[in-house]
Amino acid sequence: MAETQGGRSLVVDAVTHRYPSGALAVENINLDIKGGEIIALLGPSGCGKTTLLRIIAGFIAQTQGRIIIGDDIVDTLPPNRRAVGIVFQNYALFPHLSISENVAYGLAARGVDKAARQREAQRLLELVQLPAMGERLPRQLSGGQQQRVALARALAIKPSILLLDEPFAALDKNLRLDMQIEVKRLQRVSGITTLIVTHDQEEALSMADRVAVLSHGKLEQFGTPSDVYDRPQTLFVNTFVGSTNRMPGVVVSADRTAAKVRLDAGAEIIARPAGGALSEGGRVTVCIRPEHLQFVGDETGFAGVVGMSLPLGATVVHEVTTADGSGVKVSQARIGETRALENGAAVRLAPLAPSLANAFPATL
Amino acid sequence: MGAAPASRDVTSYGMGLAAPLALFFLLFFVAPLLQLFWLSLHNDTAGLHWGLGQYLHFLTDPFSLGVLGSTLLLGAEVTALCLVLGFPIAWLYQRVGPKLQTIIILIVLLPLLTSVVVRTFAWIVILGRQGIINATLQSLGIIDTPLKLLYTQFGVVIALAQVQMPLMTLPLITALGRIDANLDDASCSLGAGSWRTFFRIVLPLSLPGVIAGCTLTYAAAITAFITQSLVGGGQMLFMPMYLYQQASTLQNWPFAAAISIIFLLAVLAVVSVFTTLGRLSRGYGGA
Numbered sequence A: 001m002a003e004t005q006g007g008r009s010l011v012v013d014a015v016t017h018r019y020p021s022g023a024l025a026v027e028n029i030n031l032d033i034k035g036g037e038i039i040a041l042l043g044p045s046g047c048g049k050t051t052l053l054r055i056i057a058g059f060i061a062q063t064q065g066r067i068i069i070g071d072d073i074v075d076t077l078p079p080n081r082r083a084v085g086i087v088f089q090n091y092a093l094f095p096h097l098s099i100s101e102n103v104a105y106g107l108a109a110r111g112v113d114k115a116a117r118q119r120e121a122q123r124l125l126e127l128v129q130l131p132a133m134g135e136r137l138p139r140q141l142s143g144g145q146q147q148r149v150a151l152a153r154a155l156a157i158k159p160s161i162l163l164l165d166e167p168f169a170a171l172d173k174n175l176r177l178d179m180q181i182e183v184k185r186l187q188r189v190s191g192i193t194t195l196i197v198t199h200d201q202e203e204a205l206s207m208a209d210r211v212a213v214l215s216h217g218k219l220e221q222f223g224t225p226s227d228v229y230d231r232p233q234t235l236f237v238n239t240f241v242g243s244t245n246r247m248p249g250v251v252v253s254a255d256r257t258a259a260k261v262r263l264d265a266g267a268e269i270i271a272r273p274a275g276g277a278l279s280e281g282g283r284v285t286v287c288i289r290p291e292h293l294q295f296v297g298d299e300t301g302f303a304g305v306v307g308m309s310l311p312l313g314a315t316v317v318h319e320v321t322t323a324d325g326s327g328v329k330v331s332q333a334r335i336g337e338t339r340a341l342e343n344g345a346a347v348r349l350a351p352l353a354p355s356l357a358n359a360f361p362a363t364l
Numbered sequence B: 001m002g003a004a005p006a007s008r009d010v011t012s013y014g015m016g017l018a019a020p021l022a023l024f025f026l027l028f029f030v031a032p033l034l035q036l037f038w039l040s041l042h043n044d045t046a047g048l049h050w051g052l053g054q055y056l057h058f059l060t061d062p063f064s065l066g067v068l069g070s071t072l073l074l075g076a077e078v079t080a081l082c083l084v085l086g087f088p089i090a091w092l093y094q095r096v097g098p099k100l101q102t103i104i105i106l107i108v109l110l111p112l113l114t115s116v117v118v119r120t121f122a123w124i125v126i127l128g129r130q131g132i133i134n135a136t137l138q139s140l141g142i143i144d145t146p147l148k149l150l151y152t153q154f155g156v157v158i159a160l161a162q163v164q165m166p167l168m169t170l171p172l173i174t175a176l177g178r179i180d181a182n183l184d185d186a187s188c189s190l191g192a193g194s195w196r197t198f199f200r201i202v203l204p205l206s207l208p209g210v211i212a213g214c215t216l217t218y219a220a221a222i223t224a225f226i227t228q229s230l231v232g233g234g235q236m237l238f239m240p241m242y243l244y245q246q247a248s249t250l251q252n253w254p255f256a257a258a259i260s261i262i263f264l265l266a267v268l269a270v271v272s273v274f275t276t277l278g279r280l281s282r283g284y285g286g287a
């Protein structure tokens, strides 16, 4: 099993898991992952990400469904025979073994002889840019370095699938960016199918080829980052990924591609029916991202009063109170000297384009 | 450190607070020990002649050396048995649900809730010629004549192991509980089977607990006067009883004192072997 198996496909087929305590942690998850893809599992805390990862690794036997790696159904294989590498959230380095012994551990388990194992460990430590740390113990390394060692250790067994559970959560912002680039580079070089668990949407969107958004154990959407960000299929995805304004309204007319919605804030706008067909007269929630709203000079759009303005570097965010009393956020790129908006100024707002407003049936 | 810096070193606080305890130790531990040592340096019971005669006597007397040897061996056997039986219990404890954990802890602690004398008599009832084991084996027709279990090394080891078991199991449970459960999973996902995981990860990381448990069990087993004498009976002589005979029955106080000192040194030597082993084994033990 020591030969490279980089780029095997992974199918999660209708997997459901209920813990013995009765908690339904994941429910009917289907993922079809091609060999060599980077997938992000994105979702809020407690939505079942770790559970799904542990099912794929083989630490938990799912209640229902199948896991297929390459052409093999692996459900009956124990974790040590699945060739799945895993990097734990807390790294889980062996505290009593040196860094190179940690990296070589999987090779020793495979019966690779000592000299070959040391050579390979050294090669991997160079790959993660820690060539001089081999003799140290894990506690003598910083968090970021430990995490790179954990990565090298997982890569040493040449896994066909690499699983990373919130690998960057404990790192500060700069280091996190470095490590994200690092992992992406290593993944490109090795071509290993990679699954990254995260609740950081920026991480998911920037690193992954495709993103699976989970909520309460259910798969909300599985698509490319731009699918998930620009064409969310559920209200949850729209609000969880990126920030958005939720504006209630009533459907005036609707077909499959466009719906005319009368907003409670007082304007008729065209929105995209995102979560399936909408019925005329039904209440909807329209989601418009702050960067997709613009100030307009004419009588289109809806009226509002400017509250606070927050200059956030490259953008300025304005808080606007609409006629129905709800607040919306508008973000404007700072181009040259942006016109400062007075507190209390009356303005009118409209979406940049109809396709940028998403209408979902209102849930009561 | 010599000159006091502007801010006080935290380690310099509170030495005065330890004074009562230090005084207590000085009065009731160090002083009697010194007196014992002083006593052992007399060649005669009247305490008139100074010399190392008592030590020479002990160290050249095959009988005395035999008693010392069998006592140290007894400790090793009890410790080994406790370790072999206690480790699986501690290991199991970390892998079952909270309900079973409570039950296991209760079972482990139960021996501590009854007096040693009572427990020892229970063992006499179990091991005796007409005891539970012999009666059962005989009624099943497995043996014709009762086995000799009481007043044997075997009987003493079994009884002592049961009596001292909590001293082994509790440190082991603590040590195993400190091991991150993810380490097991990490080892497994790297391709290691359960045996490799146990010997390369779990066992080395639990060494601090193993050392603590062994030290406690060993020290308790070799000094367990009551259990040794009751289950061992007249035929088996161990250091505590030997000491007692010399002091109380034969009134040979200088020799008893020398036995005590030699016994003390022997125990210290064994305990320091345990600790050195622990340090050598690269155990991390939070040090």
Ligand SMILES: Nc1ncnc2c1ncn2[C@@H]1O[C@H](COP(=O)(O)OP(=O)(O)OP(=O)(O)O)[C@@H](O)[C@H]1O
Pocket: A019, A020, A021, A023, A024, A025, A043, A044, A045, A046, A047, A048, A049, A050, A051, A052, A199
């Ligand atoms: N061992 C367990 N026994 C019972 N329920 C559990 C167990 N582990 C997790 N759960 C429950 O299953 C659900 C999913 O947990 P999981 O750890 O997969 O979440 P997660 O998405 O990884 O969250 P986080 O982002 O906080 O790590 C939670 O509601 C949790 O309470």
Ligand SMILES: [Mg+2]
Pocket: A049, A050, A051
């Ligand atoms: Mg988790």
